[in-house]
Amino acid sequence: xxxxxxxxxxxxxxxxxxxxxxxxxxxxxxxxxxxxxxxxxxxxxxxxxxxxxxxxxxxxxxxxxxxxxxxxxxxxxxxxxxxxxxxxxxxxxxxxxxxxxxxxxxxxxxxxxxxxx
Numbered sequence: 001x002x003x004x005x006x007x008x009x010x011x012x013x014x015x016x017x018x019x020x021x022x023x024x025x026x027x028x029x030x031x032x033x034x035x036x037x038x039x040x041x042x043x044x045x046x047x048x049x050x051x052x053x054x055x056x057x058x059x060x061x062x063x064x065x066x067x068x069x070x071x072x073x074x075x076x077x078x079x080x081x082x083x084x085x086x087x088x089x090x091x092x093x094x095x096x097x098x099x100x101x102x103x104x105x106x107x108x109x110x111x112x113x114x115x116x117x
Contacts, residue, residue: 001059001085003036003038003056006030006038006056006061006083006089007030007032008029008030008111009111010027010028010029010089010108011026011027011108011110011111012025012026012106012107012108012109013025013106013107014104014107015105016098017093017094017095017099017103018098018102019099019101019102024044024045025045026043026044026046026048027042027043027111028040028041028042028108029041029042033053037053037055038053038054038063040053040054040063040065042067050065050066051067052064052065056083059082060080060081060083061089062078062079062080062081063078063079063081064077065079076095076096077094077095078094079091079104079106080092080093081108086110087110087112088108088109088110090107090108091105092104092105093105
């Protein structure tokens with residue numbers, strides 16, 4: 001698999017980095033910058049935007065991400081995806097201020113045909 005194979009939009013479902021494993025849904029859009037590095041943009045629950053940059057090697061995608069919380073505090077973390085295919089990514093993540101006893105989990109499924117309203 002090549003890095004170019006991952007470019008596109010994915011539907012995501014995940015669990016937060018806490019004991020309750022609160023779930024979330026959203027989208028992940030992957031693109032490339034001029035140096036062939038991954039640019040990631042998540043939209044969680046259609047309202048929270050998260051941004052990241054990363055790299056791809058041996059079917060593993062690693063992205064450092066950040067976002068602004070409701071109290072205007074910047075949160076940072078890292079997500080690691082195992083690229084099962086170019087259409088299915090299986091990942092885990094951790095944030096700096098998350099509960100260190102837990103990892104967040106996230107699965108991504110390529111959106112092939114998006115309906116236009």
